[in-house]
Amino acid sequence: MREPSMSPKPSYSVENTGPALPVGASLRGWLNHLQQSGRFNIVRAGTELRFGVAAIANRLDGQSASLFLRPSGHSIPVISGLLSDRQWMAEAMGVESSRVLARFEEASLNPLPWQETEDAVCQQVVHRDVDLLAQLPIPTHNEHDSGAYITAGLLITRNPRTGVQNVSIHRLQVSSHNRLGALLLPRHTLAYFQETESVGEDLEVAVVVGCDPLTLMASQAIVPIDHDELEIAGALHGQPLKVAKCVTNRIRVPADAEIVIEGRLLANTREEEGPFGEFPQYYGERAERHVIEVDAVTHRDSPMFHTIVGGGLEHLLLGGIPREATMLAHLRRSxxxxxxxxxxxxxxxxxxxxxxxxxxxxxxxxxxxxxxxxxxxxxxxxxxxxxxxxxxxxxxxxxxxxxxxxxxxxxxxxxxxxxxxxxxxxxxxxxxxxxxxATVPLAAPPMRFKRIRVPGEAEVELAEACQLAGEDWEQLLTHSRHD
Known part of the structure; x- marks a missing residue:
């Protein structure tokens, strides 16, 4: 592993990292897929990280993914809009749109244990002297955001008693060269942290930025505590996910990720975080919140930084579709x-x-x-x-x-x-x-709630029936009277 004192200046190319089925099992393969189908825009060099990236990403929201070359002069490009349409998620999984929830449910119920490797491209470059804004192109999205935010980072923690990992996405404010402010809602990450904080210990964490679409989706599964979402990702891939141990702690991260930020959630430490533009289309208010101290940043030789614009379609759908699948499974059990x-x-x-x-x-x-x-x-x-x-x-x-x-x-x-x-x-x-x-009472008379229907409507061939649409309608009326 190389440990430079400064951020390298890699050249950028979209390359396939090898055969991968389904197509969403590889980030770079997914970008190739979007480009080949006309849903990928490469934005000229120099777009501003402050508002500029978000402005263009929002204009293309739901239409195409975006790749920003040298944003604000930074050598690492930014990507956004990877999963901003429901059909794209189906394509990433390799299933029909009608099968998305069923496929996600299958993966949630049949997780595959991950496979550890020492050959991890996410650790090709290691920074132990951390300067987040110098080393990573972290955007500022909305008008009143309190600064630059990591918004597409998979926050991975581990149960301090069992060692089982949890994967989730949290907004992470860059507070200093090596500190992140974190909003932790009452979910599994907070439960793990509360256990270590109760004995005055920090909680090891890793933030993974830039992973494949299937792992992104798996991170949002609603499953009981001590169910590792990386194992759900493996089930979506159809094979165990390759992971690597972090260089400064015990967290295992996807080996093919673009960037990994390693650190600790600090016990008995809170600092100001927010405001930040959230998914309800409002700002999350400023308050005293949890703090991550960063110990190292690792990445590929030529990484990409994934950002999700707060309140955009990628933000909404990435959380929505996996939640639908797990909610469907939850309800069907009863x-x-x-x-x-x-x-x-x-x-x-x-x-x-x-x-x-x-x-x-x-x-x-x-x-x-x-x-x-x-x-x-x-x-x-x-x-x-x-x-x-x-x-x-x-x-x-x-x-x-x-x-x-x-x-x-x-x-x-x-x-x-x-x-x-x-x-x-x-x-x-x-x-x-x-x-x-809003269901019909079972005892209602048969005709009371019967929906109106025109027989044969669905079978009509409109192109054939309306083939005269471009003709002079007045002449046609005259001729039809004499026919």
């Missing part, structure tokens, strides 16, 4: 009538859950609502509909609520419950939750 779930974009892919059921008994929809609200504290509003309603079409869901819901009998309301702390309408994460039973 309610076999559940057919599909969807976290709506209007609910920032976190707060509004639509559930489709094949209703068998009255009261069932309300039980499903309660199960969904208990599945994750982020879920705020649940709408349960019948199988004739397309839950991926918000107009259809709204129609079901408008025509099948009555508040006096179909509303479930729960007060003073744990909610998302990033929802500005809550009281420090405490608020109300609501469920809508």
């Amino acid at each position: 309610f076999p009538s559940v057919r599909d779930v969807h976290l709506a974009r209007g609910g920032v892919c976190r707060y509004h859950l639509y559930v489709q059921i094949d209703k068998r008994s009255e009261g069932e929809a309300k039980n499903v609502i309660l199960g969904a609200l208990g599945g994750h504290y982020d879920i705020k509003h649940v709408v349960v509909v019948d199988t004739d309603v397309d839950i991926h079409n918000p107009t259809e869901v709204e129609w079901a609520v408008a025509t099948r819901f009555q508040a006096d009998r179909d509303l479930v309301l729960i007060h003073e419950s744990q909610c998302s702390k990033l929802d500005p309408s809550t009281r420090d994460g405490i608020g109300s939750k609501m469920g809508f039973d």
